Amino acid sequence: MLEYDIVIVGAGPSGSAAALKAASSGKKVLVLERGPEPGSKNVSGAMIRKDYVTSVFGEGVPFERNVDKIKLSLYDKDKPVSIEFSPDNLVTTGRLKFDKWLSSVSENAGAMVIPKTTALKLNWENNVAKSITTDRGEVFAKSFVLAEGVNSLVSMESKIKSDLTPENAVETVKVVYSVKKEDINSMFNTKNESSGVAWRYIMTDPLVAGFLYTYKDSVSIGIGSPINQLVERKIRPEKLLDDFMDKTGLSDMVKGYSLREYSAKVIPEGGFPDINVSKSNVYLCGDALGLVDPLTFDGISPAIASGTIAGSAAVYNLDSATYRYELMKNPEISKIAKERKLESEFMSGDRAKEYIEMVSSMLNNWASGNMFGMRNTMVSNYRNVIPDLMGFVLKMR
Ligand SMILES: Cc1cc2nc3c(=O)[nH]c(=O)nc-3n(C[C@H](O)[C@H](O)[C@H](O)COP(=O)(O)OP(=O)(O)OC[C@H]3O[C@@H](n4cnc5c(N)ncnc54)[C@H](O)[C@@H]3O)c2cc1C
Numbered sequence: 001m002l003e004y005d006i007v008i009v010g011a012g013p014s015g016s017a018a019a020l021k022a023a024s025s026g027k028k029v030l031v032l033e034r035g036p037e038p039g040s041k042n043v044s045g046a047m048i049r050k051d052y053v054t055s056v057f058g059e060g061v062p063f064e065r066n067v068d069k070i071k072l073s074l075y076d077k078d079k080p081v082s083i084e085f086s087p088d089n090l091v092t093t094g095r096l097k098f099d100k101w102l103s104s105v106s107e108n109a110g111a112m113v114i115p116k117t118t119a120l121k122l123n124w125e126n127n128v129a130k131s132i133t134t135d136r137g138e139v140f141a142k143s144f145v146l147a148e149g150v151n152s153l154v155s156m157e158s159k160i161k162s163d164l165t166p167e168n169a170v171e172t173v174k175v176v177y178s179v180k181k182e183d184i185n186s187m188f189n190t191k192n193e194s195s196g197v198a199w200r201y202i203m204t205d206p207l208v209a210g211f212l213y214t215y216k217d218s219v220s221i222g223i224g225s226p227i228n229q230l231v232e233r234k235i236r237p238e239k240l241l242d243d244f245m246d247k248t249g250l251s252d253m254v255k256g257y258s259l260r261e262y263s264a265k266v267i268p269e270g271g272f273p274d275i276n277v278s279k280s281n282v283y284l285c286g287d288a289l290g291l292v293d294p295l296t297f298d299g300i301s302p303a304i305a306s307g308t309i310a311g312s313a314a315v316y317n318l319d320s321a322t323y324r325y326e327l328m329k330n331p332e333i334s335k336i337a338k339e340r341k342l343e344s345e346f347m348s349g350d351r352a353k354e355y356i357e358m359v360s361s362m363l364n365n366w367a368s369g370n371m372f373g374m375r376n377t378m379v380s381n382y383r384n385v386i387p388d389l390m391g392f393v394l395k396m397r
Pocket residue numbers: 009010011012013014015032033034035038039040041042045046047048117118119120147148149150151153154172173174222265266267285286287288291292297298299300301303
C-alpha cells in the first residue's frame with residue numbers, strides 16, 4: 001500500500017510551493033503531475049516578480065528577459081492612448097523551465113514528484129479523505145492539497161467547488177512567435193538579450209485585456225475576454241485574437257516569423273474568498289481557488305503564496321476557518337480578494353468603456369495642451385463616472 005503524509009495534486013507553482021513547505025517541515029510528500037513533466041501543460045511563458053519567487057524558492061529563478069519597460073495602451077474606439085514606465089523586478093520566464101525548476105527545489109527538500117499520473121478522485125470515510133485514486137493506482141495520505149489549476153476536476157468531483165460558468169470565466173488565447181534575438185532587440189529597442197519589454201492593452205466592446213511579452217528568442221501575445229461578452233456578441237476567441245492583432249499592429253510586426261505555439265485556456269473570474277477553501281483534510285490553492293487577476297493575469301505569486309499556506313495547513317491539519325484566515329492575511333492573496341469586486345464591476349456593462357473614454361480624453365487634451373478640454377472632460381464626468389470610481393475605490397478598503 002502506497003502511503004504518504006501529504007499528497008499534492010499538480011506540480012504547477014502552487015503545488016511546488018506546497019510541496020516545498022510540507023517537505024521542509026519533515027513530512028513525507030508525494031506530488032502527482034498529469035503532464036510528462038512539470039510545466040509541460042503550461043508550455044509558454046509569463047511575467048513574474050523575481051524577488052517574490054526568490055523569497056520562497058531561493059536564488060536561481062530561470063528567467064528569459066528583464067522587463068525594463070511596460071507600455072499600457074488604452075483603446076478608446078480605434079486609437080490608443082499609451083503610458084510607458086519602468087517597473088522594478090519584473091522578468092519573463094518560460095513555464096516549462098520555470099515549473100521544472102520550482103519542482104526540483106521541492107524535490108531537493110525531500111518531496112517525491114511523479115509525472116504522467118492523473119489524480120481522479122478522493123476517497124472519503126466519515127467525511128475525511130483517506131486516499132486518492134489515480135490512473136496508476138491508489139495512494140493513501142493524512143492530508144491532501146489540490147493544486148490542480150483552473151480545471152479542478154478532483155475538487156469538483158469532491159463537491160468542494162462548482163464548475164466554472166460563462167459568467168465567472170475569462171477565455172484566453174495566446175500565440176508565441178519565434179523571433180531571432182537580434183530582431184527582438186531592434187523591434188523593441190532593447191539593449192541586449194537580457195533586456196525586454198511588456199506591453200499591456202485594454203479594449204472595450206467586448207472588454208479585452210491583451211499582452212505582449214518578450215523572451216530570449218520569441219514573443220508571446222495573448223488576450224483575455226469575459227466569456228459572457230463573447231457569447232452575447234457571438235465572437236469566436238480566435239477571431240478576437242486576430243482582430244486584436246490587426247488593431248494593435250502586432251500582426252504586421254510578426255509577419256514572416258514562424259508560429260511556435262497556439263493555445264487557449266480559461267481564467268477564473270471569481271473565486272476566493274467567495275468559495276470553499278478546504279474540506280476536512282483537503283486544501284485548495286492557486287488557480288483552483290481562483291487566485292488569478294483576470295485583467296492583469298497576475299496568478300503566479302498568489303499561487304506560490306497560497307501553495308505555501310496550503311502546505312503548512314496540510315502539515316498542521318488546520319480547520320477551514322483558520323486556513324481561510326491565513327490565506328486572507330497574506331498580502332499577495334488579499335490583494336486579489338479585495339480587487340475582485342472592483343474588477344467584476346469594471347468588467348461588467350459599459351463601465352470599462354466609460355472610464356477608458358474619460359482617461360483617454362483627459363490624456364489627449366493634456367498632451368495637446370488643451371486645458372479647457374481637460375476641464376470639460378472632468379466636469380462632464382463629475383456627476384456619474386467619478387463618484388462611481390470613488391465608490392469602487394472605497395469598496396476596496
Ligand atoms: C494566457 C495566460 C497568461 C498568463 N500570464 C501570466 C503572467 O504573465 N504572470 C502570472 O503571474 N500569471 C499568469 N497567468 C496565470 C498563471 O498561469 C496561473 O495563475 C498559475 O499558473 C497558477 O498556478 P497553479 O499552480 O495554481 O496552477 P497551474 O499552473 O495550472 O498548475 C496546475 C498543475 O496541475 C496539473 N494537474 C491538473 N489536474 C491534475 C490531475 N487531476 N492530476 C495530476 N495533475 C494535475 C496540471 O498539469 C498543472 O501542471 C496567465 C494565465 C493565462 C491563461
